[in-house]
Amino acid sequence: MSVPVRDNRYPHRHLLGIDGLSADEIGYLLDVSDSYVDLNRKVDKKQTGLRGQTLINLFFENSTRTRTSFELAGKRLGSDVINMSVAASAIKKGETLLDTAMTLNAMHPDVLVVRHPESGAVKLLSEKVECAVINAGDGSHEHPTQALLDALTIRRRRGRLDGLVVAICGDILHSRVARSNIHLLNVMGARVRLVAPPTLLPTAAVRLGAEVFNDMRAGLADCDIVMMLRLQTERMQGRFVPSTREYYRFYGLDSEKLALARPDALIMHPGPMNRGVEIDSQLADDITRSVILDQVELGVAVRMACLEVLSGNRRRRSIESAVA
Numbered sequence: 001m002s003v004p005v006r007d008n009r010y011p012h013r014h015l016l017g018i019d020g021l022s023a024d025e026i027g028y029l030l031d032v033s034d035s036y037v038d039l040n041r042k043v044d045k046k047q048t049g050l051r052g053q054t055l056i057n058l059f060f061e062n063s064t065r066t067r068t069s070f071e072l073a074g075k076r077l078g079s080d081v082i083n084m085s086v087a088a089s090a091i092k093k094g095e096t097l098l099d100t101a102m103t104l105n106a107m108h109p110d111v112l113v114v115r116h117p118e119s120g121a122v123k124l125l126s127e128k129v130e131c132a133v134i135n136a137g138d139g140s141h142e143h144p145t146q147a148l149l150d151a152l153t154i155r156r157r158r159g160r161l162d163g164l165v166v167a168i169c170g171d172i173l174h175s176r177v178a179r180s181n182i183h184l185l186n187v188m189g190a191r192v193r194l195v196a197p198p199t200l201l202p203t204a205a206v207r208l209g210a211e212v213f214n215d216m217r218a219g220l221a222d223c224d225i226v227m228m229l230r231l232q233t234e235r236m237q238g239r240f241v242p243s244t245r246e247y248y249r250f251y252g253l254d255s256e257k258l259a260l261a262r263p264d265a266l267i268m269h270p271g272p273m274n275r276g277v278e279i280d281s282q283l284a285d286d287i288t289r290s291v292i293l294d295q296v297e298l299g300v301a302v303r304m305a306c307l308e309v310l311s312g313n314r315r316r317r318s319i320e321s322a323v324a
């Protein structure tokens with residue numbers, strides 16, 4: 001089956017972040033994502049719309065969910081998929097990010113999916129290559145496909161995003177997931193609360209367009225969605241919390257704190273989780289409240305949508321330039 005013909009409501013070459021996207025563009029990516037959910041539940045998941053195309057996953061940081069789901073998404077749409085092993089690449093011989101990007105670009109991939117520990121590195125790379133680039137997470141800056149899959153999860157469960165109160169809790173300071181979600185939820189009309197100790201909030205947190213709470217109980221009061229974040233110790237230089245035990249006591253999600261949210265509030269977490277640090281293990285597994293595995297499932301659909309849309313734009317551009 002080929003990729004369906006759709007109107008073109010996301011006209012960009014790349015997906016580098018949520019910041020700057022309109023509600024219509026985000027809504028369009030969510031609609032296309034939604035159209036892939038049922039396909040992913042079928043025994044035969046294979047489509048051929050991206051046959052002949054090449055996707056390269058270039059991950060400079062570890063990943064389970066994002067890398068695997070991009071690989072599945074590409075393969076389910078018929079694309080060839082290469083997973084570059086950074087550990088076994090010429091990067092280990094001193095090749096720079098941009099030389100690596102231009103080397104890969106010379107092999108004519110159609111899409112590069114890039115994760116990098118430095119904020120802004122993926123944008124820099126996108127300016128040097130001809131193919132479409134998807135940001136799979138750059139430092140503490142953005143992780144756009146994570147925000148899209150979070151939004152799709154909420155929209156499918158609640159039927160809407162606008163008017164919902166979403167409490168994003170934990171290590172906001174180091175979180176690209178938080179930044180992408182704040183942009184997306186604000187644009188889509190949700191009310192965002194940031195819940196964290198002062199040490200784990202950016203200095204200009206209020207300027208992100210959210211209410212800020214240092215008291216988790218106040219931050220969770222009557223919220224619709226509780227989005228928990230991992231303590232990103234790999235990005236921390238120095239101590240940001242006295243101990244993980246004390247952190248859990250004040251900022252870990254347990255049933256007593258969850259009781260302050262709306263009775264049907266959903267629990268979300270982008271993963272990987274640190275059970276017993278930011279979230280009680282039983283709550284994480286409570287399928288009446290936790291949608292953490294729904295987020296993982298919908299990640300494949302979102303990544304299929306992003307590949308479809310960006311590949312379609314690339315194809316259109318190449319036809320237009322051939323005609324001109």
Ligand code: CP
Binds near residue numbers: 064066146270
């Ligand atoms: N949420 C997320 O980005 O997970 P991975 O690090 O496993 O890709």
